[in-house]
Amino acid sequence: MVQDGGTARQNILDAASSLFAERGFEGARVDEIARRAGVNKAMLYYHVGNKQALYTAVLKRNVECLEKELLDSLGSQLSLAERFRLVISTIGSFLQSFPDHPRIMLREFASGGDRMEPVVIEGFVRILAMIRSLLEEGVRSGEFRATDPLMTHISVVGASLVLNAVQPLRSRVVAIGPTFEVPGEGVDVGAFLSDFLLHGLSTSSPGEKP
Amino acid sequence: MVQDGGTARQNILDAASSLFAERGFEGARVDEIARRAGVNKAMLYYHVGNKQALYTAVLKRNVECLEKELLDSLGSQLSLAERFRLVISTIGSFLQSFPDHPRIMLREFASGGDRMEPVVIEGFVRILAMIRSLLEEGVRSGEFRATDPLMTHISVVGASLVLNAVQPLRSRVVAIGPTFEVPGEGVDVGAFLSDFLLHGLSTSSPGEKP
DNA sequence: GTCTATATACCGATAGAC
DNA sequence: GTCTATCGGTATATAGAC
Known part of the structure; x- marks a missing residue:
């Protein structure tokens, strides 16, 4: 209830x-x-x-909420790396405060987006485009390696979604494989991901953080 | 049929x-x-x-098949980086030749593994453990950065799964956002991921490939 | 082992009173 | 706007002949 x-x-x-x-x-x-x-x-x-309209309403609300938060992050006057960090951690925070969203999106990924109506896909595409513009800006300026943009991009989104969606499964895995215990409950997904991805994308030597 | x-x-x-x-x-x-x-x-x-037993049989077959292939890759007498590359590309090849598997697993991630019976989870955990042992070996030897192992690990698995599962959705995204066109059909997921992840994990300067 | 016919239950959606 | 009762369709699963 x-x-x-x-x-x-x-x-x-x-x-x-x-x-x-x-x-x-x-x-x-x-x-x-x-x-x-x-x-x-x-x-x-x-x-x-009906049920489908209900589903669409849920997705529409979630996507619009994330889009709004991301627009704020992108508009800031920071360096590229800082903006990238901010965007990734904005996504991370969003997915943590709306834990239903990554799980729903993962199912949509699996089904090929069957249930996503155009109004939802459009919002999703706008979010993808924001990340993509950051990646391209980094490549142009020489800060990021020229990786395959689509693949990199899916890796970023995919890792974010899975990292957040997988939480409920983790306890079942830990129960069988005690190697996979986790230190605390609240892992900062955004911080981890932005570090990990920035390092993976960077053309410069690791170890230096602006 | x-x-x-x-x-x-x-x-x-x-x-x-x-x-x-x-x-x-x-x-x-x-x-x-x-x-x-x-x-x-x-x-x-x-x-x-019944339906649940059928589902378990499908997952069991897939997981055992991947596990067998991975054991071969891990047993080889190669350098750590080469073995990491081999393991990731083995997973990539497997997911490409069994495209159903990542989609099913993504749904399990989303539902918290509700439908996964112990026999399946055990196989899954053994696969996770293989990747984990590689990550830990790299950290011990100083070749890999000491990232959070669980998070890194989920990023590796998650990116692999999503990269492969997302193919059917891609066409719908491209239809709306033409920015996301893809050059060719057969993208080598394994090669991309092993490069991307090795770079992200490496402690050494980028640009050098053994 | 193979098939047809059917039991049983449940789900999405609606009718219609208030 | 809110509720009860119920319809019509369909799902998993099985009975039982061959």
Whole structure:
């Protein structure tokens, strides 16, 4: 049950987001979404139309939220490396505060984006373009190696998504392979990734941080 | 319809693998798996028991196959960097020749491994352990930076999976964002990843390749 | 081992009273 | 806007003849 923090529609979107993340589109049950949102099933249909429209509304909200945060990060007057760091850690923070999103997106990656309607894909593409422009700027200025842009780009996005989405699976892995214990709960995904990727992209010798 | 290349059971596993990859566990229909395998639905149940057992059989087969290939790569008498390259490209080749596998695994990552039975998780953990041992060996010998092992490790696996799984989605992204066109079809994921990751992990200056 | 026909349950969606 | 009751379709799984 959602804490009833907002309007009925917001509660429905919140409940749907978590269930789509846990079980996927086909696995999520409309009855349970309604129950968890604290509303009647008929009310859910009254507010959102149908299951697919509900799914689209969830994705649209998430993508627009991330896009807005990224625009702020990109607009800052920092060096390229600092902006890259900021963008990656913005994505990291976003994925940590919206843990449903990476899980939903990973499923979309797996299914080929079957359930993503154009309005969602467009937002996703705009986010990809932001990262891409940073990569290209780095290559032009000589700060980044000229790696295959698409592959690099997918690696950046993919590693971010997986690092965040994989948290629930980790406990099951640790239970079987104790080698994979983790020191603390709150790992700073953004900080790790920006370091790791900047190092991997850099043309300069490692060890120097601006 | 499967080309009827093997036993009924093999055909069923092949058909199930592709449908689980396309639609996920909940989205895949037993009727369609049977149809695509060219067998009757009752025959499918006769051979594999039920849907969950079928899913486990598919994953078990895939994981054991990858594990076997990796053991060969690890056993070679090469330098650490060469072995790392070999392991990553072995994973890349495997994921390209079994394109269903990364898609299925990505969904498992998203769901927290709900459908993975112990026999599958154990194989998965053994594969993780192989990569981990390479990372640790590199840190001990001073060839690799001392990054957070778990995070690095997930980045390696995650980037591999996403790079391979994302192919079907790419065309939809390209359709909307023409910036993301790709030069050719057959990208060598293994070669790209091993280069990218070795560079990212290396303590030495870039530019030198053994 | 192979098939047809069917049991059983569940899910998405709606009708219609209030 | 909110609810109960329910429809129609479809899913997994099995019974039982051959």
